[in-house]
Amino acid sequence: MRVSVIGCGYLGAVHAASMAKLGHTVVGVDVVPAKIEMLAAGKAPFYEPGLPELLTESQGTGRLEFTTDTAAVAGAQVHFLCVGTPQKHGEFRADLSYVEDAFAALLPHLQPGDLVVGKSTVPVGTAEALAERLAGTGATLVWNPEFLREGFAVQDTLHPDRLVYGLPTDDDGEPTPEGERARLLLDEVYATPLADDTPLVVTDYATAQLVKVAANSFLATKISFINAMAELCEATGADVTRLADAIGYDARIGRRFLNAGLGFGGGCLPKDIRAFMARAGELGVDQALSFLREVDAINMRRRVRMVDLAREVCDGSIVGRRIAVLGAAFKPDSDDIRDSPALSVAAQMQLQGAHVTVTDPQAVDNARAAWPGLAFAPTVEEAVTGADVVLLATEWAEYRALDPDSIAGLVAERRILDGRNVLDPARWRAAGWTYRALGRP
Structure with missing residues (x-):
C-alpha cells in the first residue's frame, strides 16, 4: 500500500x-x-x-x-x-x-x-x-x-x-x-x-483522543505519587526505594514507574497533562482533573529539592562550588532535552552561584544550543575533574555503572547526589563518598 x-x-x-x-x-x-x-x-x-x-x-x-x-x-x-x-x-x-x-x-x-x-x-x-x-x-x-x-x-x-x-x-x-x-x-x-x-481497540473519536492523554496522566500521577512519598521519607528517615519495592509487590500497583528522583520531563508528559487540564476547563469539568495540578507541582518541587540537597552537602552554600551534572537529556537513550529536569537543576544551581559543568552521551550539542550559559564537557572524566559535587541526573547505563574508585582521584570532594536512585549507596560510601539521594537517608 x-x-x-x-x-x-x-x-x-x-x-x-x-x-x-x-x-x-x-x-x-x-x-x-x-x-x-x-x-x-x-x-x-x-x-x-x-x-x-x-x-x-x-x-x-x-x-x-x-x-x-x-x-x-x-x-x-x-x-x-x-x-x-x-x-x-x-x-x-x-x-x-x-x-x-x-x-x-x-x-x-x-x-x-x-x-x-x-x-x-x-x-x-x-x-x-x-x-x-x-x-x-x-x-x-x-x-x-x-x-x-x-x-x-x-x-x-x-x-x-x-x-x-x-x-x-x-x-x-x-x-x-x-x-x-x-x-x-x-x-x-x-x-x-x-x-x-x-490487541486492537476499536472505538469512537472522543475515546481515541482521550486514550493517550489519559495514559500519560496516569503515568505522571504514579511518578509524582512516589515522589510525594519521597518527601515524607525525607521527613521521617524512611527509605523511598524500599517503600516502592514493598508496595510494588501488590499486583494492583506494580513496581514500574515507582522510581523516586528528579521526576519526569520531555516533550510528552508535562505538556500533555497541562493541555488535558486546560481542555477539561474548556469543557466545564476542570474539577475532574484538578489533581493533575498537584501532580505537576510535586514534579517541579523535586528539582528545587535537588538544589537544596546540593546546598546541604556543601555545608549550606553552593556559591563558588564546582558541580558536575551527569546527564542533559530528559531520559536515557535519547538526545531530547525538552523540559529536562537535569538541565533545569543545572541552571538553577548556576543561578545560585555554582560553577556547573554538564555532560551527556548524546545530548550535549542540543543542550549547548538551548543553554549557552552552561559549561559542557564531552566526557564524565572531564566533567568531574575538580568537582565539589557530582550529580547523576539522567540514568544512562554508563553512569549507573560508574566505579566510585575510578573517579575518586579526579574530584575535589567525594560527594555524589543520586538524582535517580539508581546507584548502590553502600558501594559509594565504602569508597569514601558522601552519598545522598531524594527520599533516602
Whole structure:
C-alpha cells in the first residue's frame, strides 16, 4: 500500500521508516529542508536507537522517500498526520497550529476513498472538527494515537503493545459504513502487528483522543505519587526505594514507574497533562482533573529539592562550588532535552552561584544550543575533574555503572547526589563518598 507521513520529526520519521519496513511504499513530508536532507541521506536528525539502521534498510528497498513537496502525497491511500502539539507559550493549552497547517496542506491532494489518520496527541474534540473539514472530499478521518517511548520507538512502532482506532460512529456508538471501510484499510496497514496478536481497540473519536492523554496522566500521577512519598521519607528517615519495592509487590500497583528522583520531563508528559487540564476547563469539568495540578507541582518541587540537597552537602552554600551534572537529556537513550529536569537543576544551581559543568552521551550539542550559559564537557572524566559535587541526573547505563574508585582521584570532594536512585549507596560510601539521594537517608 502507498502511504504518506506528514511531519517527519520524532514520531513521523520513525513511523515512516517502520511503515516501509512493514512492506508499504512511503513518502515522508516535512517543511524543514535540512531535516528532509538528513533523512533522505539515511541519517536520523535526532538520536534514537535503531533508527539509522532502519532508515538505511527501508531506503535500500526503494519503498521510502522523503520530500518537502506536499504534492508528493498524491496517490497515497493512507495519510498519517504526525506533527507536534507543543504547549502554547504562556498557557497550558496545546498549540494546534502544526496540526492545522499540515491538514490544510494535505486537503487539496485528497481523493475519494483516502484515509487521513491522526497520530498526534490532541485535545479531545480536535478530530471531530477536522472530520467536518473533510466533508465533500470523500476522504475519511481516523484517530490512531501513538504510544512511543523515546529510546524504544522503533520497537514500539513495529511491535506495539496495542492499537487504537477512533472511527466515525453512529448515534449508537457503532462504526458507520465509512468507519467500517476505514477499519479494513487500517487493518491492511497494520496487518503484520495484528497477525502477531497485537490487541486492537476499536472505538469512537472522543475515546481515541482521550486514550493517550489519559495514559500519560496516569503515568505522571504514579511518578509524582512516589515522589510525594519521597518527601515524607525525607521527613521521617524512611527509605523511598524500599517503600516502592514493598508496595510494588501488590499486583494492583506494580513496581514500574515507582522510581523516586528528579521526576519526569520531555516533550510528552508535562505538556500533555497541562493541555488535558486546560481542555477539561474548556469543557466545564476542570474539577475532574484538578489533581493533575498537584501532580505537576510535586514534579517541579523535586528539582528545587535537588538544589537544596546540593546546598546541604556543601555545608549550606553552593556559591563558588564546582558541580558536575551527569546527564542533559530528559531520559536515557535519547538526545531530547525538552523540559529536562537535569538541565533545569543545572541552571538553577548556576543561578545560585555554582560553577556547573554538564555532560551527556548524546545530548550535549542540543543542550549547548538551548543553554549557552552552561559549561559542557564531552566526557564524565572531564566533567568531574575538580568537582565539589557530582550529580547523576539522567540514568544512562554508563553512569549507573560508574566505579566510585575510578573517579575518586579526579574530584575535589567525594560527594555524589543520586538524582535517580539508581546507584548502590553502600558501594559509594565504602569508597569514601558522601552519598545522598531524594527520599533516602
